[in-house]
Amino acid sequence: MKILILGGTTDSRQLAGALDARGDAEVTLSLAGRTAAPRAQGVPTRVGGFGGAEGLANFIEAESIGVLIDATHPYADRISANAELAAEKTGVPFLALRRAPWVAVPGDRWIEAATVAEAAAIGPDPVRVFLALGRKDIAPFESAPQHTYLVRSVDPIDPPLAVPNAEYVTARGPFSEADDRMLLEQNGIEVVVSKNSGGEASYGKIAAARALHIPVVMIRRPDLPDAPSAATVSEALAWCDHALTVAAMRGV
Known part of the structure; x- marks a missing residue:
């Protein structure tokens, strides 16, 4: 067979x-x-x-x-x-x-978005955003150039985002809660953007955001x-x- x-x-x-x-x-x-x-x-x-x-x-x-x-x-x-x-x-x-899918638990500060484009409309005030998305999903955030972005991806982002302030981390998971908490703290992240992938391999950033009281813009599954x-x-x-x-x- x-x-x-x-x-x-x-x-x-x-x-x-x-x-x-x-x-x-x-x-x-x-x-x-x-x-x-x-x-x-x-x-x-x-x-x-x-x-x-x-x-x-x-x-x-x-x-x-x-x-x-x-x-x-x-x-x-x-x-x-x-x-x-x-x-x-x-x-x-x-x-x-x-x-x-992941389910919000006490302490989570989730803001649900139907699409990546909707998630990109985080708000007018500049904030430091961690984009935990695939490299093919980040282009809509060019519509919000006032923010500072930290982008983590398996492959390099090429071309980079057409925004004034963006930094890039190339890494392959899984990522632990401790590792992601350090990443968020060291970069002064104020908002996390994520897909609701489910599973343990990429849950570290969700748990870290909860511990640090950081809101998560959670993109719903199609x-x-x-x-x-x-x-x-x-x-x-x-x-x-x-x-x-x-x-x-x-x-x-």
């Missing part, structure tokens, strides 16, 4: 590794290619797009893929939509691995297809057990 995992997240890497270690399936992990030097995945990996839902469906049929799992970032809504359409077209079992889903790698593995058993019974 061949399993194709659409990845790019910690969860996708962990799921691929766990499935590969069992030896009862042939696992391929697909990355979109948005990171210049992706972390080693530990399983056979392909990089690049498929050409939309139709291209993904063609790949599934050409490679005799038996199971498709969407374990992309919660904000990769276009890829998720294409994955569901491709699964419907080809008839392969499909699962979306979607970790649960609407995703209503597909069979799992919230954890363990749940996804259990689903795969069932899918592989059914496939074996059918002689696939």
